[in-house]
Amino acid sequence: MENPLVSIIIPIHNVEFYLARCLQSIINQTYKNLDIILVDDGSTDNSLNIALQYAQNDNRILIIQKPNALQSSAKNMGLEFIHGSELRECIFGNTTKVTSYTQNSFNEESKIIDKETILKHFTTNNNHIKTNLEDISTLLTQKLPEDSWIRFVDSDDYLPLDSIERCVRETQNNKHLELVSHSITNDNNTNTNDITCDSLCRYESLSYDNGLEMLKNHKKYISSFCWQGIINTNILNRYNLRHQLGIYCEDLDFGTILYALCRGFLYKNFIGYIYTIRENSTMHYTKTMPQKMPRILEPLRGHFTNYKDLGEYFLSYSKVIAALHIYRFYKQINLQDKKAYKKLFTTYILHYILLYKNKDILNLINKLKEEKLIKYPRLIFLYSKAREIYRHPSRIFKSN
Incomplete structure (x- = not known):
């Protein structure tokens, strides 16, 4: 046209x-x-x-x-x-x-x-x-x-x-x-x-x-x-x-x-x-817990003492859900040479699996296991930890 x-x-x-x-x-x-x-x-x-x-x-x-x-x-x-x-x-x-x-x-x-x-x-x-x-x-x-x-x-x-x-x-x-x-x-x-x-x-x-x-x-x-x-x-x-x-x-x-x-x-x-970069955007969190927050975050309120930690946890959760969607897509897609792209998709999936500290409030690990995404869970966790430590040496966290 x-x-x-x-x-x-x-x-x-x-x-x-x-x-x-x-x-x-x-x-x-x-x-x-x-x-x-x-x-x-x-x-x-x-x-x-x-x-x-x-x-x-x-x-x-x-x-x-x-x-x-x-x-x-x-x-x-x-x-x-x-x-x-x-x-x-x-x-x-x-x-x-x-x-x-x-x-x-x-x-x-x-x-x-x-x-x-x-x-x-x-x-x-x-x-x-x-x-x-x-x-x-x-x-x-x-x-x-x-x-x-x-x-x-x-x-x-x-x-x-x-x-x-x-x-x-x-x-x-x-x-x-x-x-x-x-x-x-x-x-x-x-x-x-x-x-x-x-x-x-x-x-x-x-x-x-x-x-x-x-x-x-x-x-x-x-x-x-x-x-x-x-x-x-x-x-x-x-x-x-x-x-x-x-x-x-x-x-x-x-x-x-x-x-x-x-x-x-x-x-x-x-x-x-x-x-536009603005302080009150969706991804901006202060330490003070607000009286009103997005409804989707309310179930997490009692698990955190400040809003910044709550926001970081939910961001981690969101990225894991994104990884699950990419994984489901890769399982379904029909490619002539699917193996040629296996490393690419694996890298994407690993890139988004960042489990936040020692909290698993929304049962992320079970979600990964149910999808059979965690075939080698310790390797994924070690990869996740190593990357986070490399980027943020002060933030060493534990997964379940």
């Missing part, structure tokens, strides 16, 4: 001081053929009202208002509502059913969800949808419209005005592409290529017909994909790929699997995203 539609998905939660800047950067993109999906994840400040004001003046904007359940649930909700999806056509058009598949699986078995069932969970007012669902996957996971393009943007960040145009231009020049990636920076203009691009940032341009080969050749052992470019829906449809719920750093396993499924990858060394 000469002028493909790009769906931009923006999760929103209590970002009233940043949201206008973000939305200005989206609506004023030099590339105009945009489908802008704002997912308000239970904001308690003025964020939703700001979003509604922008939606009044731009008919490209769709707002979805849902109960709070962390950013991963908001991203997944946005995916199900991209332009052309059965769910969107069912709610706003004449489609009478939606076909649902198993999430994060190659399983092609499906079930039909009728319109009456769907409308029990959604109410609409023009381009504003309200839902009682925290997690859309409890209702359905669709095949997304083929050959569509998606971009995720965090609501406290923003884009250079030519970001989308430059990405789309590459897809027009290279018809086989499924993933277009670029460099990022922060709002202090400090180059941060190492966060997202690792060994790629020394190149002006780099392309691969196989995303796995890119990972293997460049040893990208941190391969999240949250801000780095645009994604073709064909990749997601191969595995019904969505973000893991109930964890932080949900892009770690999502990104790894995204690359592994990709059949046409391009990296261009231009700044296509500007992110």
Whole structure:
């Protein structure tokens, strides 16, 4: 397509001081053929009202208002509502059913969800949808419209005005592409290529017909994909790929699997995203235990004396869950020479298994054993300890 539609998905939660800047950067993109999906994840400040004001003046904007359940649930909700999806056509058009598949699986078995069932969970007012669902996957996971393009943007960040145009231009020049990636920076203009691009940032341009080969050749052992470019829906449809719920750093396993499924990858060394470092972000913890914390963290409150330790534990937990997802994917994937990539996947899995001190509140070890991921548990633990001691000599911890 000469002028493909790009769906931009923006999760929103209590970002009233940043949201206008973000939305200005989206609506004023030099590339105009945009489908802008704002997912308000239970904001308690003025964020939703700001979003509604922008939606009044731009008919490209769709707002979805849902109960709070962390950013991963908001991203997944946005995916199900991209332009052309059965769910969107069912709610706003004449489609009478939606076909649902198993999430994060190659399983092609499906079930039909009728319109009456769907409308029990959604109410609409023009381009504003309200839902009682925290997690859309409890209702359905669709095949997304083929050959569509998606971009995720965090609501406290923003884009250079030519970001989308430059990405789309590459897809027009290279018809086989499924993933277009670029460099990022922060709002202090400090180059941060190492966060997202690792060994790629020394190149002006780099392309691969196989995303796995890119990972293997460049040893990208941190391969999240949250801000780095645009994604073709064909990749997601191969595995019904969505973000893991109930964890932080949900892009770690999502990104790894995204690359592994990709059949046409391009990296261009231009700044296509500007992110904001702020003290009250999801990943920032003070030592003082707050009166109110994210609901998902509340069960951990009584096990820690300060918020920083609690946050570090939950981050460790999240990375282990990411490792489990990558492991399940590797067991399912059908490759011509699967053994050639065994070391790559093993390294990813080990990289994310960092057990926190002597606490196992959420039964991580049992989860690993149930999945038969721990074949040689002592070796994994020793690897984990050695790496942590190397990075943080003062933080020597014990596992069960």
